[in-house]
Amino acid sequence: MAAVKRLKRVAAAQPGFISFKSSAGSDDLNSGQRKRVNKNKKKNWNKHSDIQDVEEFLDDVRLQERATGGLISEKPDDSLFFVDIGEQRKYVQPEVQEGKKGKKSKSRPLRIDLILQHDSLVPPPKDILAHQQPNAKKLRRIAENAAKLAAMGVLPRRQKRLLNRRPAITASKSKTAANNFPDRPYYDLWGGDAKETADPYYLEQTGKKRVKRPEKLNSKPSVLPAVEVIAPGGSYNPDFFSHQALLLEAHEVEVKRERAELRIERQLAVNRDDTATEETVFQELVEGLVEEEEDEDEEEEDVSIRGGLQQEKKTEKERRRERADKIKSQQKQAARVFTDKKQQLFQLRSIQATLKRGEQQTRERVAQRKANQEAEKSMPRRLGRLRFQAQDLEVQLSDEIPGSLRTLKPEGSVLKDRFKSMQKRNMIEPRERAKFKRRHKVKYVEKRAFREIT
Numbered sequence: 001m002a003a004v005k006r007l008k009r010v011a012a013a014q015p016g017f018i019s020f021k022s023s024a025g026s027d028d029l030n031s032g033q034r035k036r037v038n039k040n041k042k043k044n045w046n047k048h049s050d051i052q053d054v055e056e057f058l059d060d061v062r063l064q065e066r067a068t069g070g071l072i073s074e075k076p077d078d079s080l081f082f083v084d085i086g087e088q089r090k091y092v093q094p095e096v097q098e099g100k101k102g103k104k105s106k107s108r109p110l111r112i113d114l115i116l117q118h119d120s121l122v123p124p125p126k127d128i129l130a131h132q133q134p135n136a137k138k139l140r141r142i143a144e145n146a147a148k149l150a151a152m153g154v155l156p157r158r159q160k161r162l163l164n165r166r167p168a169i170t171a172s173k174s175k176t177a178a179n180n181f182p183d184r185p186y187y188d189l190w191g192g193d194a195k196e197t198a199d200p201y202y203l204e205q206t207g208k209k210r211v212k213r214p215e216k217l218n219s220k221p222s223v224l225p226a227v228e229v230i231a232p233g234g235s236y237n238p239d240f241f242s243h244q245a246l247l248l249e250a251h252e253v254e255v256k257r258e259r260a261e262l263r264i265e266r267q268l269a270v271n272r273d274d275t276a277t278e279e280t281v282f283q284e285l286v287e288g289l290v291e292e293e294e295d296e297d298e299e300e301e302d303v304s305i306r307g308g309l310q311q312e313k314k315t316e317k318e319r320r321r322e323r324a325d326k327i328k329s330q331q332k333q334a335a336r337v338f339t340d341k342k343q344q345l346f347q348l349r350s351i352q353a354t355l356k357r358g359e360q361q362t363r364e365r366v367a368q369r370k371a372n373q374e375a376e377k378s379m380p381r382r383l384g385r386l387r388f389q390a391q392d393l394e395v396q397l398s399d400e401i402p403g404s405l406r407t408l409k410p411e412g413s414v415l416k417d418r419f420k421s422m423q424k425r426n427m428i429e430p431r432e433r434a435k436f437k438r439r440h441k442v443k444y445v446e447k448r449a450f451r452e453i454t
Helices: 002-012 024-031 042-048 052-068 111-116 136-152 157-164 200-206 240-268 278-285 292-311 316-377 414-424 448-453
Strands: none
Touching: none
16 A cells, blocks of 8 residues: 555656646645644654645545546546547438337436446456465365376276266156046045155265154054043942942052052061170170180191191102093093983983973963063053052942932042053153252241231
8 A cells, every 4th residue: 555655656746747636725724834843752743744735645646546547647648638520410320120110219328327337437456355265275286186197097086986886777767648648547645655766876875865764653652542441330320240349449459559568567677686685785795805715726727737738749659540530530421421322312202202392381481471562562661760650540439429410529630530541551751740849948027017016
């Protein structure tokens, strides 16, 4: 920027520089007496420096650049002057357009378009960022190396993989039937799945291949019905025997619950025989004080015996005898195995019966396992940290049965029943009600009105 200003000042200093503005105002300002200030201080540079002549010169240069596209002193005479030879009228032959009559009017731009046009002759600055490219030097070096390798006949790895790739097996395109065929089969738009006609390799590489639906989503989590019908004994006016059967079932549930509670109490109960007494406490305190000397004597005898055993060494005769005994025992073991195999030839029938018995047991275990799996389908599974607890049976005693439907009292909750049903069908995990825990203590304060009364 400083170099451009310097060039403009040099151009203005030439004798042929023409200014658009008069410098009368600047002469008047210069004619007055200037105020003498100390310019050695930085705070007085902009405050008391007269740069009016420089500003006027730069404004004049910018005006010439906008109006004429450069300095007038540098323009040729042909672009600044013209020879006036009077008005020349040219005869324009009227042109008749096809489909229109009359003279063809000369197309002129609209005034609104002229207002929006750029009237400055100064070219816009060059956008350097538009021509820059990130990592240009690196990309240019990579391109040069690739060109050298291509000239030598060496292909890059990606291109080799494309060339070595097996071509996709494309099915023969069958000729589609005409749409105006009246006997064509009915096509259900929302019925079956759409056939994929694209290349399977392309679908796999681009990630557009449809995900296979898991088989688990096609099966229900439980075989139980959504709404279970209560036993006949739960009616408002049940039969005597059906009501007694329902009471027996409720009684068995209560008995099982009571047995479980008693089992827990027995396990947590403390045995009196295991409790410590004064004698046992005293024996534990004096343990090891009386028999200490006897234990030391026994330890010394054991050490002497071990030392004597360690000092004894086997002779060569004893080693040969041990080696011979070992070989004899191995031979006896091999002979026993051989005789057992020969004896099995006479036990083929019993072995065959044993195998059949084993196969029968295997089939029974498989059948039992399948039956257990089928039974587990109707049982709630362990989905969370809590186990499923069945809902209490809604049973009325014999004296509580109403005489008519009008006097029947509603029991239970439909919302709780649906919630338990979803837990039993393995749709949601068993949950318990969140316990409310107060974060801050409650502070009781008497109000002013109550305190005034009391």
